[in-house]
Amino acid sequence: MSKQPVQSALAIEQPDTPTRRSKLLSLRIELDPSRKESPWWMTIVSILLALVFCGIFIAANGMNPITVYSKMITGAFGTSFGITETLVKSIPLLLCGIGVAIAYRISVWNIGAEGQFLAGAMAATAVTVYFSNMPVYLVIPAMVVFSILGGGIWGLLTAIPRTYFQVNELITSLMLNYVALLALNYFVFGPWKDPKGFNFPGTPVFTDAQSLPVLGDTRLHLGLVFAIVAVLLYAFLMKYTRWGYELRLIGANPEAAKNAGIKISRHILLVMLISGGMAGLAGMAEVSGVTHRLMYGISPGYGYTAIIVAWLAKLNPLGLVVSSFLFGGLIVGGFSVQTIGLPSSISSMIQGAILFFLIAGSMASKFRIRRNA
């Protein structure tokens, strides 16, 4: 008779722990209810496994994976140009990452950062299109405010049905990404198209007043400051305020939060406003700081990558900074391997593999292996 795994008295009503038997090795894999979170090294193991996995495909392309990875690393972090480029890419990732992380904190699965990013970019561009006579010192602040509102409202479009009609936010937020993308295409191919742009699908190039200041002759722009301020605020609000406490409580146990008199639906609305707002701000930083115009194909999927960034960071502020920097590097590194004949989409593959192994790892660490008695 097999011995019962350790069970608390509370577990009485639960069926026996599911076990899977392997007769060959006489090992037993079983669910360990005491393990809720994966250990810290699981993250590193996941990344390494993802690199090994992608290495197979690189090798299949006739390349040495080690060479390719080292090329990527030197491309992204090896030169000062590489580092500033990596930082440029990590700005939208960090802002969007904060946005999704704050939603994930209360178990609202916002995967619409991409759409909220585009909505923010459009809102910021609307300022340049419709208020071109604005006093110079007001332009950037107005663009910031508009982009946050634009992204935030895009987020609310998901939050309102979720709160009032129990509509699954995964579906609405994802679908709204395509709506935002098509809206953007409409504007850049239609009313906002630069009349002097030789039919290029984009708005006229922003004036200096409409562009974020950059550092020296690099492409590194003021958006970095936005992102750092945002992550500090995120860390501070979560830890030291009543509001942050309420969010933590909802995230940890919504049932208990109700017992503490917290109205969860109101929090979902506010959090999605902020979540979308952060992604929207990222959109503004991108158009105003990097591309200097709204154009077709503005985002290479920052909003989606941000989901992986937030997951890798386990929603932790410092983790967000580190993982957005790493993923920024991954994008830049992907470009640098193009010179040796690999497509830059190698970085998308690595991104996907990392997320896959992260999730697999967190599932796997809920189990333990035992020798059969």
Next chain:
Amino acid sequence: MLETYSVEMQRIVKQFGSVVANDQVDFKAKAGEIHALLGENGAGKSTMMCMLSGVYRPTSGEIYIQGEKVKIRSPKDAMKLGIGMVFQNFRLVQTLTAAENIILGEKSSFWRGPGWMKKKQEEIEAIAVKFGLTFPVDRPIWQLSVGEQQRVEIVKTLYRGADLIILDEPTSVLTPGEAEQLFVTLAQMKAEGKTVMITTHKLKEVMAISDSISIMRKGKLTHTMMKTETNERELARLMVGKELTVQKPLASRPKGKPLLIVDQLDVYADHGRKALNQMEFQVHEGEIVGVAGVAGNGQKELAEVLTGLRAWRKGSITFNGSPLKNASVRGAIEARIAHVPENRMKSGLAGSLGIVDNLLFKSYRTSDRSRFGFLRSRANRSWSQSLVEQFDVKTPGLDAPVRQLSGGNQQKLLFAREVEQDPLFMVAVHPTQGLDVGATEGVHRLLTEMRGQGKSILLISEDLDEVMQLSDRILVIYNGRMVGELARGEATREQIGLYMAGVRETDDTEEEKVV
């Protein structure tokens, strides 16, 4: 063995860690009988049935089916042996049709050919009609009523060829009319030579339909008898046990003025069922009022209404001289109503958060704990530290996730938080569930201490010993009403048991009118 029983369990023991859920249980049932298993919640009925249906495996002991010794390792094994179980919470796929649910898991060839499903449906319908179980076979489950879903579950067991059908609390979800219909079905199954086992705590039903009755109490099977040998009163007495509760004398207190007045309260449960029906009672200052009753008679809803988690439709609650706000948790907290919820880890504590965060639950809005929207972190830590010391919570540190604490320490932490609010009134639901003897005693001491300070407590518990030991008054809840009130000292287990079973008066001639 002279007679072959369709099922026989010998010296079955089931342990969960250190908790013994079934202790040396001997049980037999014959073919062609309806055998009722009677007992309070937590008596071990469900555990026993789960061992028959392969959900649990016994720690020791033997099971014989048709006289042959068997090992039931999984629900699949049970199915092969002709054992089918209808769980209290149905195991149905909401989006599949009734017929699809019934044939789910059945092996069939990849290409089934046209008209296959039609044939299956007819097959199922034939079984259903034979046993008087009608439901639309081609409709998805979510469109069926609860009663119909239960019928699907029953037909599922029959379709798979079960000879022993186990039903766990089958009538708890049914309307009286549906229950009547179920009984007809059960009688039909019996006539077909099947063995039917049901668990219940409704004595009337037991007397109405069963042939044999087994009574479980605290993990042991204490009595088995034929229905003809017994009556409701005896069953009630056996179910609650007869050992004397040692009543420690409570310091007597003059009766205070009424603190909580519940008047004509109507409350509906989640699925629209009326959970509290014209509920009326009072709680005075400085008394512990115990609420005894079989689970599911409105205790949960009562606790939720008093703590602002659920709205009431009709009636009023007056607390401390002013009306209580309907469905406002914050209103209840501000009125100084404390709450020890039924399942501390489910709704009382946040397992992944530390001690400080869990202590802040109710007080984080007060000026001592936060100012201008900012938490006073340093003050909160030292405040938490002092509470941990005062209530003797054993913890590796203030930041340790509370799920790592033992059940007793979790409960101490919860009490620390609630008592710290300086409540006037506490709703304590199963406050000692799952705690060991020492921790239970600690909780009891805390409750009596609160009473000593003039605070009132509504103690909702299924542990009759606990209720009898601690309460100044005992109210018995049945079908959403308080059907009996007994003062401390004059309450006997037998009397409480009868009230709990819905037998209104001790006089047998006066039949209850509420159903």
